[in-house]
Amino acid sequence: DAGITQSPRYKITETGRQVTLMCHQTWSHSYMFWYRQDLGHGLRLIYYSAAADITDKGEVPDGYVVSRSKTENFPLTLESATRSQTSVYFCASSSPEDSNQPQHFGDGTRLSIL
């Protein structure tokens, strides 16, 4: 089915571990985004990408790494997880040609860092 898929849906890990969150979209959208959602802060942009091999920092990029070797995939890596990175992470995608739907969101990954 077409759409945007995030995996895993739930993840528990320990401080200092590396963890990668996956995002896959089947629309061939050129733009992809990572947000984190925390109580009291709402959704905040971590990184975004306008095309394969083009990425830019958002509001809260520290501690995160992204890559985009293929248009359909946009993984987010926490190289050394900290408790402050416990959050719900949402991936989104959009197409500049689709003026009626700015961003489609996945259903999120709930990440707990102990």
Next chain:
Amino acid sequence: QKEVEQDPGPLSVPEGAIVSLNCTYSNSAFQYFMWYRQYSRKGPELLMYTYSSGNKEDGRFTAQVDKSSKYISLFIRDSQPSDSATYLCAMSAVRGGADGLTFGKGTHLIIQP
């Protein structure tokens, strides 16, 4: 001061009531305004997308933008229990939010049967 302010609620109203949800913002560069609905443990889904000032209606939902006051609203008519969710306002200076969206914290809405 956060760029986008939104009362987190909760806002509880009886079924059938008209609901008014609001956001204020400080960045005058914002031109594109969105309302998303988010159910528990799900991703945000787009309800309304408007450009610049004015009104837009879609079924029971009406979005209003007043750029002079830096104020946006979402009205829900004939509210239903299925409308119970968190409503997020979002905005961008760039068409389609190509460099990311700036969100309010979200308002938790409860429609009482």
